[in-house]
Amino acid sequence: MATVTLTIDNQKVEIEESATILDAAKKAGIKIPTLCYLEDINEIGACRVCVVEVRGAKALQAACVAPVANGMIVSTNSPAVRSSRRLTVELLLSNHPTDCLVCPRNLNCELQALAENLGIREVRFEGAKPSWPVDESTPSIVRNPAKCVLCRRCVAVCEKVQGVKAIAPIERGFDTVIAPAFGHEMIDAACALCGQCTLVCPTAALTEHDSTAQTWAALADPKKHVIVQTAPATRVAVGEMFGYEPGTIVTGKMVAALRRLGFDRVFDTDFTADLTIMEEGTELLERVSHGGVLPMITSCSPGWIKFIEHYYPHLLPHLSTCKSPQQMFGALAKTYYAEKAGINPKDIVSVSIMPCTAKKFELTRPEMEDSGFRDVDIVLTTRELGRMFKQAGLDFTNLPEEPYDDPFGITTGAAVIFGATGGVMEAALRTAYEVKTGKTLGNINFTGVRGLEGVKEATVPVDGIDVKVAVAHGLGNARKLLDKLAAGQADHHFIEIMCCPGGCIGGGGQPIPTNTEIRQKRINGIYAADERMAIRKSHENPAVQALYKEFLGQPLGHKSHELLHTHYTPRGKYPKTDK
Amino acid sequence: MAVATKKPSVLSKSALAKVDQIIARHKDQPGPLLPVLHALQAEFKYLPEEALVRVAIGLDIPLSKIYGVASFYTLFNLRPKAEHVIRACESAPCHVRGAKEVIEALENALGVKVGEDTRDGRFTLELSSCIGVCGVAPAIMIDDEVFGNLTPDMVPGILARFN
Known part of the structure; x- marks a missing residue:
């Protein structure tokens, strides 16, 4: 590719001609501040925080969108640049609430960081403050437009990455607000509740619904037996909130910390991930041999489920009837576990730690009470869990590594990879191959379904059948597969779809920031955790085998149907108007 | 004097048919949204919510975007107005x-x-x-x-x- 050479702050930089000034500055080791910019997703030059001076240009240029040119002379730190950036940020602050000390994004807010980095010590302007109501209509996401800087990163991620388009800028000028159509509440929009918007919001305009107070209350209640399950993806991410590199496996410390918070039993969602493979694998074999609806599509990801219910309700018969591992766990905790431990299920409070905001919605679905009680009571995102550890004053880095409790703590490598895109597929292939052929796999690593490519396809020979599989992550990629399926062009047997880019490790409840680089590091952590496990195939999990023997009978048996399987609800694209 | 803000009404069958005609008339021209919104307003004096949902379906444009456009221009009425x-x-x-x-x-x-x-x-x-x-x-x-x-x-x- 042709390159150009330009001068930035007296340094010569050579870079490809399609680059922006922001790219060139980065290459030269100069950090230009940005706010609305989100690499590859939102490059609109709207906020003017990244302005630079280009010799000969009439006005300051937005570095994030200004293309480089040969011989260009750029200053990123001239008096005019500094003064313009300060003015812009002061104007943003002029109508921004000043309750930083009690804000959920305090110390992890890009606006706050900008004000600090630009050395702003006073705001010369006192603007009118918009008085939008806070939208707490969903159990997953809280929308507080008063804290919105109108950067449109949420709109871009919702449209371009997730293909959902639930929110857009409405009204104009000072009255502009990012909201669903007609200014409806989020609960009335065809929103998957994936929370990707909460990951990219630079401030606290979009945050997870906080359930920490409810959890503290349960932990303080001596009459309650409070149990907790931790999703695969949380163990390679929660450490980030305590200074660990993204992807560091902190499973043992997380378990120890949960015990110190006062949970009576610390269990692992990985256990029911293994169980999911047994149920879903059996369901797939059933469908293949009895002419059932194919391809079968995974059903672990509640954002994905809500998405298909809104946008492709006619394809619902393709979904596996398996509940997600979280909900399987919930149903078993208040039946099998309660019975085994001799505890009245009504005294159990079942908490889950999830990388996910949609899980908070999933637990409220009316059908999720097959145990006779609400199967899961509280979902905390990874972010909320990190906050609780801090509130408890835990010295996370110096905690010992502790094991999970029995019986829901015995798990396999196949379960931990549920946390990364392609993981459910790989776990299913490991089991399906061995169960169907009765042979042992030489190489259990199905690397063809791993990685961050949007849609991955593979063909795996199993017992004389070429099993065709596909994996998509991020709802925009899911759309591509579903459109093919709807057009009759998908001849797969089995499809894995995860709502969030990268799979659950990139979930909407994960630590902020979450970007492509961090996603890749967490994925590396997931596969490293798999390698460390003594057992790496779900059907070899002895606790799962015992569960079938003692309680469930067999996969897809009567008890399984009652507790582990579910049904779906067509919702339509325009839920409010259709009502 | 107090306010009397008219509530949007539910559209009749014939009104909905009218909406579909308007969409069909502009569907294949480049940039059909604004002409459709103008025609709807000429017909109903404002842009009824149900009509906008039909526009979203008919033109395959996200409803959030349609409402963004409709609310951006002050000349579009989002509720029934006085005479x-x-x-x-x-x-x-x-x-x-x-x-x-x-x-x-x-x-x-x-x-x-x-x-x-x-x-x-x-x-x-x-x-x-x-x-x-x-x-x-x-x-x-x-x-x-x-x-x-x-x-x-x-x-x-x-x-x-x-x-």
């Missing part, structure tokens, strides 16, 4: 030439605040971005008619023409 809509320009040229006083005179004469309808359903008073007649600032529009070079004392006479 006559007064749009007072609030842009800078009108502002420096005394728009504030003219708007106050309108509020006093009508007994309503900006954004409200008169109780008798005759007038809706709204603000507007620039209406493009800065040479005769301050200016207002009543329905499609422009009135410029205004002073507060001219307001009652202008309103009387619509009574």
Whole structure:
């Protein structure tokens, strides 16, 4: 590719001609501040925080969108640049609430960081403050437009990455607000509740619904037996909130910390991930041999489920009837576990730690009470869990590594990879191959379904059948597969779809920031955790085998149907108007 | 005088058929959204919510985006308005030439605040971005008619023409 050479702050930089000034500055080791910019997703030059001076240009240029040119002379730190950036940020602050000390994004807010980095010590302007109501209509996401800087990163991620388009800028000028159509509440929009918007919001305009107070209350209640399950993806991410590199496996410390918070039993969602493979694998074999609806599509990801219910309700018969591992766990905790431990299920409070905001919605679905009680009571995102550890004053880095409790703590490598895109597929292939052929796999690593490519396809020979599989992550990629399926062009047997880019490790409840680089590091952590496990195939999990023997009978048996399987609800694209 | 804001009504079958006709008429032209919204407003005097949902389906444009466009332009009505809509320009040229006083005179004469309808359903008073007649600032529009070079004392006479 042709390159150009330009001068930035007296340094010569050579870079490809399609680059922006922001790219060139980065290459030269100069950090230009940005706010609305989100690499590859939102490059609109709207906020003017990244302005630079280009010799000969009439006005300051937005570095994030200004293309480089040969011989260009750029200053990123001239008096005019500094003064313009300060003015812009002061104007943003002029109508921004000043309750930083009690804000959920305090110390992890890009606006706050900008004000600090630009050395702003006073705001010369006192603007009118918009008085939008806070939208707490969903159990997953809280929308507080008063804290919105109108950067449109949420709109871009919702449209371009997730293909959902639930929110857009409405009204104009000072009255502009990012909201669903007609200014409806989020609960009335065809929103998957994936929370990707909460990951990219630079401030606290979009945050997870906080359930920490409810959890503290349960932990303080001596009459309650409070149990907790931790999703695969949380163990390679929660450490980030305590200074660990993204992807560091902190499973043992997380378990120890949960015990110190006062949970009576610390269990692992990985256990029911293994169980999911047994149920879903059996369901797939059933469908293949009895002419059932194919391809079968995974059903672990509640954002994905809500998405298909809104946008492709006619394809619902393709979904596996398996509940997600979280909900399987919930149903078993208040039946099998309660019975085994001799505890009245009504005294159990079942908490889950999830990388996910949609899980908070999933637990409220009316059908999720097959145990006779609400199967899961509280979902905390990874972010909320990190906050609780801090509130408890835990010295996370110096905690010992502790094991999970029995019986829901015995798990396999196949379960931990549920946390990364392609993981459910790989776990299913490991089991399906061995169960169907009765042979042992030489190489259990199905690397063809791993990685961050949007849609991955593979063909795996199993017992004389070429099993065709596909994996998509991020709802925009899911759309591509579903459109093919709807057009009759998908001849797969089995499809894995995860709502969030990268799979659950990139979930909407994960630590902020979450970007492509961090996603890749967490994925590396997931596969490293798999390698460390003594057992790496779900059907070899002895606790799962015992569960079938003692309680469930067999996969897809009567008890399984009652507790582990579910049904779906067509919702339509325009839920409010259709009502 | 208190406000009487009309509630949007549910569209009849024939009205919905009309919406579908309008969509069909513009569907295949480039940039069909604005022409469809104009035609809907000409038909219903405002943009009913159900009609916009049909536009979303018919043109395959996200509803959030359609509402974003509809709410961006002050000339689109998102609720039923009174018989006559007064749009007072609030842009800078009108502002420096005394728009504030003219708007106050309108509020006093009508007994309503900006954004409200008169109780008798005759007038809706709204603000507007620039209406493009800065040479005769301050200016207002009543329905499609422009009135410029205004002073507060001219307001009652202008309103009387619509009574």
